[in-house]
Amino acid sequence: MVDYEVQAPPTTGSAQDAATYLKARFPGVVSDDTRPGFQGVIVQADKLGEVAQAIRDELGYNYLSSATAVDYLGAGDHMEMVYHAYRISGGGALNFKVQTEREKPVVPSLVNVYPGANFQEREAYDLYGIHFSGHPNLKRILMWEGFAGYPMRKDWREAYYEGEAKPFESRWPAGWVHRAEERNVFGSNVRYPADFDLSKLTDISDQAVYNSASISGMGVDYQQDEMETDQLVVNMGPHHPSTHGVFRMVLKLDGETITGLEPVMGYLHRNHEKIGERNTYLHNIPFTDRLDYISSMGNNFGYVMAVEQLMALGARYTPPTRRAEIIRVLMAELTRIVNHLWSIGFFLNDLGAFFTPMLYANAEREKILDFFEAVAGSRLMCNYMRFGGVFKDIPDRIRSTANLMNDRIRDYDTMEFLSDMINERLPRFLEEYDRYLTGNEILLERTVGQGVLSAEDAIAMSCAGPLLRGSGVAYDVRRADPYSIYPELDFDIPVGKQGDLFDRYMVRMQEMHESLRILRQLLPLLEETKGQDIMSGTRAYNPRIPQGESYGRVENPKGELGFYVVSWGDAKGTQNPWRYHVRAPSFINLTALGPMSVGQKVADVVSILGSIDIVLGETDR
């Protein structure tokens, strides 16, 4: 079948080479995306499966990072699925797209090529109404089953709809205060699509969950072995201390052994992406804080990078200053330590070491948050990065003054505080924590050999972060697709061997050591660049973003965090992103939860979930 004019597929090299190969291999099926500012290739919808197979097997793009939909209503009037695939050996993205009509959008499912597309396709189905032919479990994932309509579509109006884009006219110069809640949700303020039927707002989600492949069959294949165990379905969550938030696992059990697991999420869904598309580019920065609220600095970083990539398409663009980049990396690495302290602490909670390890870790985390607070103004919702730089330079002193609220003061030299933390306190703590936990026999028995995820599965299911590296895949965006000043920094990527719970725990422990290593290299750089600008260009509240698309991704503590942003630039006269999508590591990593848990005991599913390290603000968005 292979066209003999085609040269051997390039398994290394740029996305450009890959695109050239694909165009020759599938003439008439694959074409360049020629819209200004856009990259990659457009694939004919009916051939997507074949092309994706070639992209994975022939070109070696075996890691599907993101799959998401865009509604081009009024701009071509089509739906588009956008895929970003990477080589696990490193390098840039191959961006391929399919276009389909808006009325009855159908796209072949890629789950059999990239199992990691599973949840992402369900999300596109849920929010955009795209049908994926051949998807094994095409159900809503964030909204409830029975919800009518597709809220991410451009013609969908949410409750309290006020306008297509912020800033809203009603605020100035003659604004008058209205509470949103005073306006009736079901009044004229809400406009539903023509075919929307309010009577269809019924909750049948539970039926759908119990009918899904991994759970259904209850009672049918009831069998009695010598243990005479019963089969039953158990709901863990949504309010369960082990689920780290509002998250539900429907377990199918044979005695105590798990035979099927269905994650149910969306309880915290607020359509972050829709809000993001109404927001201006700047408005979105504090909203990203609310995704993975344990590592808001990292979220900021990913988003501003995505927007800066767009800005770089324009004529006048100056990249962030060097000091800004150094400070960003400083914050990102401190965030990694904060996150891993938190996640290991809670992991130990999940194993039954109730709160003592958690509190020891938290005491250290607290000190780093003190630093964040002194620099950014807030401990969790940092809102620190800006396009082209950061909010403010690191202050000379971390100090509190006596004022009306607090009569207690403190005053430290910031650099001294930082270097004490990085050179003494944190290494000492990590060493102690290691002594405290790593050799503990109970911990070893609960973690070694449990919840195993093979390297192949981890890659196929698009797992990221410590989950992926715990399975022995040395994939870290900071090295694989470097950004900021990471290329000049010296650090290693810890990986596990077996892919079990213990490996994930160890990867996190070692990553904290590596982060400290990076931080130690940053201290002299900070001194060197003292007093230099932290912002390139002017601090504009309404930057002009040229037309185009960008995918900014960073190695967040929980895994690869990506932002897919589409701008229509001046063409549309609006300063709001046309599309704003978050590739949430917590969400996609959950793909592996079911496969890892089957065959384990109920008690272990708690620790398996803990080892993935999810945060529901990001999962549900």
Next chain:
Amino acid sequence: MYGLGILKGLGVTIRHFIDTYKDDVLYGFRKYSKSQDNFAVRQGTQATGAYTVQYPEEKVAVPERFRFTPFLVVNDADHESPGEDWCTSCGICSKVCPPQCIWIVRGTDPATGRPVPQPEAFFIDIDICMNCGFCAEFCPFDAIKMDHDYEMASYDRTSVNIHDKERLSKPFSYWMKIAPTTATEEADARGGWEHSDVIKEKKKKADAEAKAAAKAAAPAAPAPVAAAVGEAVAAPVAEAVAVAESAEDEEKKKAERLAKREAALARKKANKGD
């Protein structure tokens, strides 16, 4: 030996337990002292052991940049026009506000009906405010600032959580009290402790006077323009900042800026190259 790991771990627990009280024994209960540097010990890098804060009897000290909800800056009581808003109702804060919780009504002159640079009404829905600080960051007149007062609980949110201008307004001296460093930096950038419009006005006047003086006494040395500005700075606080920069400094800064820009451009070129 099986169980050795557990024993080792227990050793760590015991050490933490002892550390918590070590401070009490060695330093005479300094953690609990009412002295001002209490928290400097507890929140410092050398602190050991666990500690709790006896809220609300004691409160953790927040740093200067800490942001909670915004307040509006007005002139101090001893100012020549006390209570006057710094806000010019330019509307930028209501535009940069991500959840759009600021409502402003621009003031108009009752006689002429023309807009005046004063807000007639100013509301912030504190329930919606996400404490992002953008309003303070982008206000061109330093008229809106982030407060440190986080104790806002009330029994009825519907009646008290939409803050009006009266509730939002706080004197400038309050801002200098909670964030002296930032306030000084901002005054430095404005060129004085006054509102930037006042400073501009004064400067204009001084310029005009200087010109007139120069005309009168033809070849005399130019009048010190900075004097008026310097006065304004010196007034309210002892730790006044030197505002007037010498021409040399100005030149140096310009050259620095130029060099930086060139470096950035070169970097950009290099990035595009590969």
